[in-house]
Amino acid sequence: PPPAPSVLREVLGHIGEVVEGLWHQGRALLGFMGLTLASMLAIALRPTRWRLTSLAAHLEQCGLNAVPIVALLTFLVGAVVAFLGATILAEFGASIYTVNLVAYSFLREFGVLLTAILMAGRTASAFTAQIGSMKANEEIDAIRTLGLSPVELLVLPRVFAMLIALPILTFIAMLSGMLGGALVCALSLDISPTMYLSILHDSDLLRHFLVGLLKAPIFAFLIALIGCLEGFKVSGSAQSVGEHTTSAVVQSIFVVILLDALAALFLMEMGW
Numbered sequence: 001p002p003p004a005p006s007v008l009r010e011v012l013g014h015i016g017e018v019v020e021g022l023w024h025q026g027r028a029l030l031g032f033m034g035l036t037l038a039s040m041l042a043i044a045l046r047p048t049r050w051r052l053t054s055l056a057a058h059l060e061q062c063g064l065n066a067v068p069i070v071a072l073l074t075f076l077v078g079a080v081v082a083f084l085g086a087t088i089l090a091e092f093g094a095s096i097y098t099v100n101l102v103a104y105s106f107l108r109e110f111g112v113l114l115t116a117i118l119m120a121g122r123t124a125s126a127f128t129a130q131i132g133s134m135k136a137n138e139e140i141d142a143i144r145t146l147g148l149s150p151v152e153l154l155v156l157p158r159v160f161a162m163l164i165a166l167p168i169l170t171f172i173a174m175l176s177g178m179l180g181g182a183l184v185c186a187l188s189l190d191i192s193p194t195m196y197l198s199i200l201h202d203s204d205l206l207r208h209f210l211v212g213l214l215k216a217p218i219f220a221f222l223i224a225l226i227g228c229l230e231g232f233k234v235s236g237s238a239q240s241v242g243e244h245t246t247s248a249v250v251q252s253i254f255v256v257i258l259l260d261a262l263a264a265l266f267l268m269e270m271g272w
Contacts, residue, residue: 025251028229029225029226029229032225032228032229032232033225035151036151036155036156036159036225039149039151039152039155039156040156040159042152043152043156049152051152051153051156051157054153054157055157055160055161057157058157058158058160058161058162059161059164059165061123061126061161062119062122062123062126062158062161062162062165063161063164063165063168063169066118066119066122066123066165066169067169067172069118069122070114070115070118070169070172070173070176071172071173071176072176073114073118074106074110074111074114074115074172074173074174074176074177074180075176075177075179075180076180077110077114077177077180078102078106078110078176078177078178078179078180078181078184079180079181079183079184080180081101081102081105081106081110081177081181082098082101082102082180082181082182082183082184082185083184083188085097085098085101085102086098086184086185086188086189089101095189096189096191096199098181098184098185098189098191099181099185099191099196099199099200100199100203102177102178102180102181102185103178103181103200103203103205103208104205104208105177106173106174106177106178106181106212107174107178107205107208107209107211107212108208108211108212109212109260109264110173110177111170111171111173111174111177111212112170112173112212112213112215112216112219112260113256113257113260114173115166115169115170115173115216116166116170116216116219116220116223116256116260117253117256117257119162119165119166119169119219119220119223120223120249120252120253120256121249121252121253123162123223123224123227124223124224124226124227124230124248124249124252125227125245125248125249126227127158127224127227127228127231127248128227128228128230128231128234128241128244128245128247128248129231129241129245130231131154131227131228131231131232131234132230132231132233132234132240132241132244132245133234133241134154134231135231135232135234135236136234136235136236136237136238136240136241140154140232150232154228155224155225155228158224158227158228159221159224159225159228161224162220162221162223162224163217163220163221163224165220166216166217166219166220166223167213167216167217167220170212170213170216171213174209174212178200182196207272211267211272215259215260215263218259219256219259219260222252222255222256222259223252223255223256226248226251226252226255227248227252229248230244230245230247230248230251231244231248
């Protein structure tokens with residue numbers, strides 16, 4: 001009888017499959033990124049090829065329609081952060097620094113991170129489902145038959161819409177989070193809105209604001225790319241659309257959190 005496979009061999013084999021899958025996924029993403037950037041350069045100086053109608057439609061879908069959920073979520077998280085900060089800092093008689101805690105955390109991390117995670121779940125999945133449905137219905141083959149570029153027609157408007165929408169949504173998230181913190185400070189710490197704004201004015205917030213805002217376009221570009229790439233990978237069935245939609249959300253959130261952690265470590269080492 002053949003020898004029973006050892007548990008160690010199975011574990012190592014599974015790890016190898018996962019690593020190989022990550023390697024192929026990374027290569028595919030880099031190749032798709034290069035193709036997208038090349039298409040951007042090709043149409044940069046040709047305004048007649050800009051798909052402004054499609055851009056406006058996607059801006060409404062992934063930008064304007066996302067404002068309520070982004071504002072509500074960050075407002076609630078801002079209130080929770082302020083409440084927890086006030087509870088801990090009160091033990092040291094430093095509850096006034098709750099204002100700085102909320103401002104720094106939202107300007108630097110929470111504003112852009114929560115917005116990017118929301119957009120990964122909301123918009124990357126939509127991009128994958130839209131392009132995947134077109135792939136399943138052979139509409140992308142029809143686009144190629146007409147001599148048009150699917151990347152130029154389908155990917156670029158979505159990428160540009162995300163590049164515009166995510167920084168604006170991040171700014172809204174920062175304001176909303178600090179507003180939630182201000183409400184908790186006013187109700188539980190007797191810090192009036194005037195004093196809250198005065199403390200913010202005396203703090204060095206511009207650097208933290210820029211650090212948070214500069215991460216937004218990078219996250220936007222990668223979320224849009226992953227969503228579109230997974231859509232092009234759909235094989236043709238409804239099950240494939242669902243699988244790749246799930247994959248797009250998981251990959252987008254993983255990449256966003258990984259890059260945010262690396263950026264935080266780098267900026268900490270640089271003293272920024």
